[in-house]
Amino acid sequence: MQCWLFKTEPDLFGIEDLARAADQTARWDEIRNYQARNFLRDDVKVGDQVFIYHSSCKAVGIAGLAEVVRAAYPDPSQFDPSHALFDAKAVVGSPRWFCVDVRLRQRFSDVIPLRQLKAMPELAGMTLLRQGRLSVQPVSDAERRAILGIL
Template sequence: MNYWLMKSEPEECSVDNALASKNATVPWVGVRNYQARNFMRDAMRVGDGVLFYHSSCAEPGIVGIARVASTAYPDPTQFDPDSPYFDAKSRPDEPRWLLVDVQVLRKISTLPLPALRARPELAELLVLKKGNRLSITPVEPRHWQAITGSSAVVQPDKAGS
């Protein structure tokens, strides 16, 4: 099992948007970084844990616990000329960009960056590294456990299933 931190701007897709959607599941559209795409394509598996992170907002931080709910598949926004994520060089027979579906299991009180930085056991968490701007980063199991208090396999709870 792998663990991930996935950033979303609340105006694009907030944890509340995800919870309000069918099965609390949303397609993670708009990733336009090859390394982040490769994480989805090559390393993410259904059931992997996700720290849902709000970025580019008044209080950036971890706002929810989620899981990867699908394998990677082509992001349809790359083919839509009206989408801000349109990519004229991407073709349906050779898509450049992929996405996974993410299912929010529960919303948590925001764990803002200063609170994360104040915890010595999280010093190596990638989102805290200077210059790290990736929208998707791997999370070490020890960091996942320190943040969630659990090393359990991520499963939807009764309300989220």
């Protein structure tokens, strides 16, 4: 089992939306970064843990935990001409973009703020703190344990 951090803007889709979804499960889609896409397509597996990270909001930080319940499959939005993220170069037999399904496991009572994560020496090498913009990023086992130790 691996651990990941998935970034989202809660005004578009956040942990509260995941909590309200049927069976608290939703498609994690609309990723349009090649490195993040490659992680989703090639490395993210069923059973992997996911930290849900809220960005571009008042309370930036880790809001909870989810689990991958469906491995990578083509993101349907790439094929829909009416969708803002339609990709004319994507074809059904050769998709360019992928998504996974996640199920909520735990909403944290408080978001673990980015400033607290930055203050932890054991997280100094974390992708979030070195390459903050990546929407899907790996979390090492030591980083996962350090974050869960805050709770």
